[in-house]
Amino acid sequence: MDAPASIIGAYRRTIITAGVVLVALVLSFVPLWPVADCVSANSSECLVTVRVHVWSGLYDFFQWLETTPMGVIGKTWGAAFALVEAVHLLGMALLGGSVFVSDARILGLGFKDVPCQEILDKAHTVFFWGLVTAISTGIFMACGVAGKIYYLPVYWFKMLALITGILFVYFIKRPMLRRGVDNLSPLTARLLAVSSIMVWVTVAATGRWIGFAG
Amino acid sequence: MSEDNKKGKKFDDLEMASIAACGTVIVFLVVYWATQIQSTYSLLSMAYGW
Numbered sequence: 061m062d063a064p065a066s067i068i069g070a071y072r073r074t075i076i077t078a079g080v081v082l083v084a085l086v087l088s089f090v091p092l093w094p095v096a097d098c099v100s101a102n103s104s105e106c107l108v109t110v111r112v113h114v115w116s117g118l119y120d121f122f123q124w125l126e127t128t129p130m131g132v133i134g135k136t137w138g139a140a141f142a143l144v145e146a147v148h149l150l151g152m153a154l155l156g157g158s159v160f161v162s163d164a165r166i167l168g169l170g171f172k173d174v175p176c177q178e179i180l181d182k183a184h185t186v187f188f189w190g191l192v193t194a195i196s197t198g199i200f201m202a203c204g205v206a207g208k209i210y211y212l213p214v215y216w217f218k219m220l221a222l223i224t225g226i227l228f229v230y231f232i233k234r235p236m237l238r239r240g241v242d243n244l245s246p247l248t249a250r251l252l253a254v255s256s257i258m259v260w261v262t263v264a265a266t267g268r269w270i271g272f273a274g
Numbered sequence: 275m276s277e278d279n280k281k282g283k284k285f286d287d288l289e290m291a292s293i294a295a296c297g298t299v300i301v302f303l304v305v306y307w308a309t310q311i312q313s314t315y316s317l318l319s320m321a322y323g324w
Contacts, residue, residue: 236288246290251293259299
């Protein structure tokens with residue numbers, strides 16, 4: 061009985077990571093939640109995924125967002141929205157620049173004359189302020205167009221990518237890079253850099269997509 | 275890279291968890307963007323008869 065317990069203990073984080081991925085997939089794609097007042101003869105039609113259930117429950121919140129002072133200003137004063145959007149894009153530029161600089165250094169594609177840890181630490185500071193800028197201005201912008209973005213699948217995908225990106229940076233990338241890139245296997249270092257670039261490119265691309273959708 | 279890693283040292287827990295998370299992210303995003311590109315191609319082919 062000791063052997064399985066020691067394996068679970070030795071790979072606790074890996075098991076938790078796999079469990080979180082599995083639970084997320086089940087909640088997103090498996091119909092589990094009963095629909096209220098459903099009259100269909102087929103019982104499977106009276107179930108929705110937890111993702112859809114949570115989305116339905118957020119309707120009132122998004123309606124309320126449009127009535128807040130930020131929502132009213134964003135909707136009625138185009139110049140204010142445009143100015144905040146400009147700052148939002150500058151924040152994203154800071155964030156994206158820091159991600160590309162640090163990941164290019166990890167992949168050995170550039171900045172080889174500067175010590176890796178120095179680039180990673182400085183880029184992370186820029187990343188933090190870029191993220192703070194993008195999120196604070198993003199909340200203002202979301203209030204102004206809350207009624208529109210609620211129905212846009214791409215908006216929710218952006219939120220998923222953003223949350224994944226933040227969790228990825230603070231719970232996976234930074235803890236791993238604190239060990240020093242030289243102490244990581246080449247496979248891990250490359251996977252960290254490639255997945256980081258993919259997540260943040262997706263956040264930027266879906267963000268721009270919102271502007272052209274709906 | 276360090277000598278241990280060059281020799282293929284076994285991954286520890288945090289490194290395994292990172293590889294699992296990175297792999298999931300990469301697979302999910304590749305599938306998502308491939309689906310988007312495919313649907314765009316389908317729309318264009320319907321519009322222009324490609």
